[in-house]
Amino acid sequence: xxxxxxxxxxAFTVDNVIFGFDEGDLKVLLIKRxxxxxxxxxALPGYxxxxxxxxxxxxxxxxxxxxxxxxxxLEQVKTFGTVNRHPFGRVITIAYFSLIKIxxxxxxxxxxxxxxxxxxxxxxxxxxxxxNEILDACFQRLKWxxxxxxxxxxxxxxxxxxxxxxxxxxxxxxxDDGLDKRNFRKKILSMNLLxxxxxxxxxxxxxxxxxxxxxxxKYHKFQEEGFSFELKESKRKEKKRPSKLRV
Amino acid sequence: xxxxxxxxxxAFTVDNVIFGFDEGDLKVLLIKRxxxxxxxxxALPGYxxxxxxxxxxxxxxxxxxxxxxxxxxLEQVKTFGTVNRHPFGRVITIAYFSLIKIxxxxxxxxxxxxxxxxxxxxxxxxxxxxxNEILDACFQRLKWxxxxxxxxxxxxxxxxxxxxxxxxxxxxxxxDDGLDKRNFRKKILSMNLLxxxxxxxxxxxxxxxxxxxxxxxKYHKFQEEGFSFELKESKRKEKKRPSKLRV
DNA sequence: TTTGGATAGTGTAATGATTACACTGTGAGT
DNA sequence: ACTCACAGTGTAATCATTACACTATCCAAA
Numbered sequence: 104x105x106x107x108x109x110x111x112x113x114a115f116t117v118d119n120v121i122f123g124f125d126e127g128d129l130k131v132l133l134i135k136r137x138x139x140x141x142x143x144x145x146a147l148p149g150y151x152x153x154x155x156x157x158x159x160x161x162x163x164x165x166x167x168x169x170x171x172x173x174x175x176x177l178e179q180v181k182t183f184g185t186v187n188r189h190p191f192g193r194v195i196t197i198a199y200f201s202l203i204k205i206x207x208x209x210x211x212x213x214x215x216x217x218x219x220x221x222x223x224x225x226x227x228x229x230x231x232x233x234x235n236e237i238l239d240a241c242f243q244r245l246k247w248x249x250x251x252x253x254x255x256x257x258x259x260x261x262x263x264x265x266x267x268x269x270x271x272x273x274x275x276x277x278x279d280d281g282l283d284k285r286n287f288r289k290k291i292l293s294m295n296l297l298x299x300x301x302x303x304x305x306x307x308x309x310x311x312x313x314x315x316x317x318x319x320x321k322y323h324k325f326q327e328e329g330f331s332f333e334l335k336e337s338k339r340k341e342k343k344r345p346s347k348l349r350v
Numbered sequence: 351x352x353x354x355x356x357x358x359x360x361a362f363t364v365d366n367v368i369f370g371f372d373e374g375d376l377k378v379l380l381i382k383r384x385x386x387x388x389x390x391x392x393a394l395p396g397y398x399x400x401x402x403x404x405x406x407x408x409x410x411x412x413x414x415x416x417x418x419x420x421x422x423x424l425e426q427v428k429t430f431g432t433v434n435r436h437p438f439g440r441v442i443t444i445a446y447f448s449l450i451k452i453x454x455x456x457x458x459x460x461x462x463x464x465x466x467x468x469x470x471x472x473x474x475x476x477x478x479x480x481x482n483e484i485l486d487a488c489f490q491r492l493k494w495x496x497x498x499x500x501x502x503x504x505x506x507x508x509x510x511x512x513x514x515x516x517x518x519x520x521x522x523x524x525x526d527d528g529l530d531k532r533n534f535r536k537k538i539l540s541m542n543l544l545x546x547x548x549x550x551x552x553x554x555x556x557x558x559x560x561x562x563x564x565x566x567x568k569y570h571k572f573q574e575e576g577f578s579f580e581l582k583e584s585k586r587k588e589k590k591r592p593s594k595l596r597v
Numbered sequence: 598t599t600t601g602g603a604t605a606g607t608g609t610a611a612t613g614a615t616t617a618c619a620c621t622g623t624g625a626g627t
Numbered sequence: 628a629c630t631c632a633c634a635g636t637g638t639a640a641t642c643a644t645t646a647c648a649c650t651a652t653c654c655a656a657a
Contacts, residue, residue: 107361115362184404335644533615
């Protein structure tokens with residue numbers, strides 16, 4: 104068996120791209136590294152997989168240590184294994200992404216959590232290791248995922264408005280000109296996935312919007328039977344009355 | 351750095367699900383294991399990733415040793431890392447799938463290749479390790495892939511008939527009642543992806559079909575711009591004249 | 598109390614895509 | 628000349644998607 108000894112000298116980690124949605128913006132949870140390598144750089148939360156730990160379990164552990172959340176959406180995306188990606192030796196990493204409600208997130212005691220911060224996905228700069236590449240791959244997967252599952256269920260607070268839901272879709276799909284409001288509403292309401300709560304927003308300086316929640320049962324049905332959301336970005340803007348506001 | 355030493359005791363392999371298409375049937379290339387563990391069992395072709403080898407490179411190497419082919423379609427699918435999946439220690443495996451034309455395949459000198467054999471995907475029985483699970487995951491991915499890329503380009507010989515192409519789609523998508531012939535043809539021809547070769551089959555005991563090839567340029571355009579193939583299985587059979595053949 | 602700003606909310610007609618569906622054509626073999 | 632086996636072909640009905648613009652409601656400021 105010694106011929107194989109050479110192969111048993113590598114390690115693997117799990118890195119987790121944790122997405123949240125807040126203030127109309129898609130966010131990702133990053134950690135400021137306190138140790139070498141890449142000390143001081145922002146990085147994806149991740150760690151070595153313990154010798155007796157399954158991969159999915161490791162991903163869930165990292166997520167939980169950081170956010171206190173379990174039973175959230177978590178999916179394996181891709182494994183990154185370029186030869187020199189880690190200075191300690193041959194280390195490959197299995198990337199996962201998860202979706203959480205930022206409102207559920209609370210600071211955890213784990214020391215790692217103290218260095219965590221939400222960043223707008225669109226504004227993330229240089230990360231440690233090959234983490235930019237990992238983030239990109241996970242964001243692409245999320246874009247794909249949004250067509251296949253009602254992702255809002257995982258990302259939005261229990262009560263939300265249709266406009267918030269639309270903004271979420273726009274943040275993920277990044278259509279050049281946004282989505283058409285009427286078509287979006289027609290589509291999403293026709294799925295019967297939302298429940299009208301007969302409540303409205305309060306304290307907004309405009310006509311308050313109705314609040315909705317997801318229908319849990321319908322949601323589970325969609326999980327089993329599939330889901331398809333397709334909507335082109337609006338081709339041209341509807342003419343607006345010229346606004347006096349400067350851009 | 352000694353705190354990390356414990357983690358550098360694992361290994362990883364690459365396993366490759368090589369799909370081919372022949373005789374109207376989707377096939378997968380399996381190896382009869384000549385060594386423990388699982389000696390005598392059929393397994394996916396795979397091997398340890400060398401210490402200085404990138405993952406994609408390892409997958410391509412295994413494919414080439416076995417089939418003599420390079421530059422074929424090869425895609426990472428998923429990593430399997432259950433704690434006790436390998437008797438030698440902690441070994442995780444990165445699964446890839448590839449698509450090749452069986453007509454291009456030729457027996458290679460590598461000793462491993464002598465134990466290789468094509469099996470109908472639908473009839474694969476118990477495999478070594480967790481390879482059934484891996485095969486399933488890759489087959490699912492292929493099902494998905496068929497909607498996003500003109501997979502026939504990778505799987506069919508240079509000249510083929512529309513019926514062969516339809517059988518390929520049926521072998522992958524497994525629709526209960528097959529696809530509707532007219533709708534299939536209308537759809538695939540309207541993509542302008544096929545070139546009519548002005549040749550026909552020879553030596554068949556019925557009206558010979560026209561032969562087509564893929565338009566390489568259009569194919570590359572689709573690779574960049576995306577591709578969408580959607581076609582429901584035919585709902586109900588068209589009534590046939592009662593056939594005298596017994597089922 | 599009036600007005601302006603901001604966002605919510607709402608319907609339809611035109612277009613395009615998908616579906617269901619059944620018979621005729623051609624060559625080979627007897 | 629007949630039969631078998633598969634090739635090849637068109638249309639109408641339905642459904643889904645798209646483009647598009649104005650009215651409603653609340654708050655705040657004048």
